Amino acid sequence: MRAVVYTEYGDPDVLGVGEVEEPHAGRGQVRVAVRAASVNPIDWKVVSGAMSGGGRPDGPTVPGSDAAGVVDEVGEGVTGVQVGDPVFGLGSGTAAERAVLRAWAPKPPDVSFETAAGLGVAGETAVRVLDLLGLAEGRTVVVDGASGGVGIATVQVAVSRGLQVIGTSSSANADFVRSLGALHTPYGEGLADRVHEIAPDGVDGAVDTAGRGSVRDLVALTGDPGRVVTIADFGAAELGVQVTSGGGGGAARLAEVGALVVQGRLQMPVEAVYPLEQVAEAYRRSREGHVRGKLVLSV
Structure with missing residues (x-):
């Protein structure tokens, strides 16, 4: 599958688009055909090496922490969702054509995949x-x-x-x-x-x-x-x-977020949408700060 990849830590210029093996949903997970993935500060901090403790990436690595897409694989033990359902949620390696989510909620029906992609981490x-x-x-x-x-x-x-x-x-x-x-x-x-x-x-x-x-x-x-x-x-x-930097309970929190969106009590503005090929520019823009809302990658 096509994905954003990096093989060394550094500035956003280390990011490119390449071919990698697609992931599969494990127990308690779903895989989605990604329509959009957001850019979060944690993503460029990881790519910069700030979270690495001085190590190097273990081979080609796909960044990304949240996404919105359509479920195309359901892992063992998962209930309440099926192939074809549009969802948004949290995972790793989400800046790709397919990604595995560890926590998710139904995509609110009246919002775009680009907007839904920005709801996960935030x-x-x-x-x-x-x-x-x-x-x-x-x-x-x-x-x-x-x-x-x-x-x-x-x-x-x-x-x-x-x-x-x-x-x-x-x-x-x-x-x-x-x-x-x-x-x-x-x-x-x-x-x-x-x-x-x-x-x-x-x-x-x-x-x-x-x-x-x-x-x-x-x-x-x-x-x-x-x-x-x-x-x-x-x-x-x-x-x-x-x-705090994350933990369990993500699905329940995402469900609360989705419900507030449906009720019209929460909106997430998207400042800009970039194709995967412009991922470095999206990361540079995020690092500059002062983004109102979210920057999103369209897959």
Whole structure:
């Protein structure tokens, strides 16, 4: 099958399109004929070698963490889905004509495969971080990085749960963040003071989606490092902050995301769609930051 591949770590230029052996669904998995796969920060971090511990790729490797497509193979022990069903979900090596998913949910019928491809990592992460905070309805949460894929999903899931949301972004994205249902403030230096002006009684929880040094401000705002969750600042664990990078329970979280999309309570904008052959450009664009929503590869 055709797939994006790399044989060494480095900048996006190490990525190309080649032929590799197609994968097959194992127990508890499904395989999909991929229609679209999104580009996530974790993908280019892996390709860069930042997650390798100094090793080298074990042969030609296909990147990608989520996708949307049509089920064409169902693994042993899987129920509730059959060949021909359109789904979106989480896997590895998803930037390819076929990919195996470890967690999935039905594709909402009124969204494109390109949009659905952007729901996997962003949506599952949003539900996971808010579950970790466990805030009751009416509480206030800060989402730092509210205009990126995970931030957009987190704001909307939080609003659906009856939380008051303060979202940070660049000033250029202020109106967009407000359109998601959040109060807006710029990110960066002085964040704690700006949020305190909006919420003088403090906030009940905070989510760092960007890993750009906001964690100490977020701890100051909540008064408790245990009420701060980050997905990008792995050193924050030393402060007592909750650091999360995935785990079990993905299918249930994806089902919640899909239901919110069907209800019209969650939307995921796609900033740009690239063919597989332009994967390096898509990764470069993602690394630059300031993407509003998702970048997607069309397969």
